[in-house]
Amino acid sequence: MTPTDDQLLERAAAVAERAYAPYSVYLVGAAVLARDGRVFEGVNVENAVYPLGVCAEKTAIAKAVSEGCRPGDLEAIAITASPCGGCRQWLHEFRLDRVVFPNTRGERVSYAPAELLPETWELPQP
Numbered sequence: 001m002t003p004t005d006d007q008l009l010e011r012a013a014a015v016a017e018r019a020y021a022p023y024s025v026y027l028v029g030a031a032v033l034a035r036d037g038r039v040f041e042g043v044n045v046e047n048a049v050y051p052l053g054v055c056a057e058k059t060a061i062a063k064a065v066s067e068g069c070r071p072g073d074l075e076a077i078a079i080t081a082s083p084c085g086g087c088r089q090w091l092h093e094f095r096l097d098r099v100v101f102p103n104t105r106g107e108r109v110s111y112a113p114a115e116l117l118p119e120t121w122e123l124p125q126p
């Protein structure tokens, strides 16, 4: 059965326990729902060279892509944290309908990628 946004956020929270974040000790989980019903989970993976770490959203999207998904194939993503600026560009690229996360007051919020990154840069088409 297709998960609700609440269920997707529960999956993100559960997978966050598997994050590899020994430096920040800030565990993030993400769960992506593909339009065909598949769910891909991801966590942040840090590195001793700090800038080389990857965010949970990027891990989840990269997993979806490696299983055959392309921009337009992903319906929603739930994240245990507000997505960082770089991840917002990834969310825009993959044209998700909804980005769901808890805001600073702990309320579940849902935005379209364009709301998270208005007037988004696009690679000019030749």
Ligand code: THU
Pocket (backbone or CB within 6 Å): 021, 024, 026, 028, 043, 044, 045, 046, 053, 054, 055, 056, 057, 081, 082, 083, 084, 087
């Ligand atoms: N982090 C994410 O995984 N996603 C975000 O959108 C916010 C930040 C991670 C990156 C790093 O491992 C840790 O949170 C602290 O910055």
